[in-house]
Amino acid sequence: MKAPPARVVELFDRDALNFEEYLQSPLGRLRTELVWSGLGPVLRQDGATHYVLDVGGGTGAFSLRLAQQGHRVLLLDPAQGMLDLATAKAERELTGKARDNLRVQKGTVTDISLRSLSQQFSIVLCHNILEYAVGPQLILSKIRQLVCNDGLVSVVVANRDAEPLRTVVNKQDPDAALQLVDKPVHPSTLFGGYRRVYSLHEILAMLDEAGFSGRNVRGVRVACDFLSQNLLEKREGWNSAFALEQELITRTPHKYLARYLHILARPHNQS
Secondary structure (H helix, E strand, O other): OOOOOHHHHHHHHHOHHHHHHHHHOHHHHHHHHHHHHHHHHHHHHHOOOOEEEEEOOOOOOOHHHHHHOOOEEEEEEOOHHHHHHHHHHHHHHOOHHHHHOEEEEEOOOOOHHHHHHOOOEEEEEEEOOOOOOOOHHHHHHHHHHHEEEEEEEEEEEEEHHHHHHHHHHHOOOHHHHHHHOOOOEEEOOOOOOEEEOEOHHHHHHHHHHHOEEEEEEEEEOOOHHHOOHHHHHOHHHHHHHHHHHHHHOOOOOHHHHOOEEEEEEEEOOOO
16 A cells, blocks of 8 residues: 655645635535534444544544544644644644543554554544545555444545536536546645545445445535635525535435535444
8 A cells, every 4th residue: 555645745734724724714614514414423322432543634623523522533644734733723722631632643544653553443534535545445445454343434535426517517617517527537626736536336336345334425515616605604604505505415316416425334244
């Protein structure tokens, strides 16, 4: 298994502040909160304290919240710029036990230092990492080695089937949209360069090969990417968009056209 290309890590390091600003934008907050709306109930279901690995956890959008709720979290990211921002946020926002619950480490799931942690994690987050990874199938297989047999993996990927629709509506360019149909690699507007986008069938097949069964498929941002930024910047507009998304992201066929796919999966033969 290969580590992320040096160029990709360099881009993540360079654009860490831009990424954090995106997370605080209306669309960024919608993405985070919609993913959380799928993950949060699972965490509350058994009331247990979980040991969580946040693969490519970036600036800590999920790790800090999980630590605040009492879970033990390892935030793992290869970009120092991301880790610096995550650490600074933790110092500002977490106190006492919550701060002790969070550990921040530079690296990837391929690092030798993680071998002793085999099957120690009850939950592994892999959010928007496979778009940029070299060897995404092998990364999922490594995650399977790290999660316990009754654990859970939360995967978020960019949805290939959403891109032509977004392009034709937002850019009014049917020719450009046609070029994106079935195209597995698209330009990355956030970090520059390119990223891989996935069909639902493809990501479910990859999870199955890695040893996971997809139990819950949700969409993330079905309709709000077509709304104006001005509307989303208003509290009432954002709240209305979030309420609409909550109705659409579990419904067929709407969820299959969302900007992102969110899949909660468990190891094979687990309920």
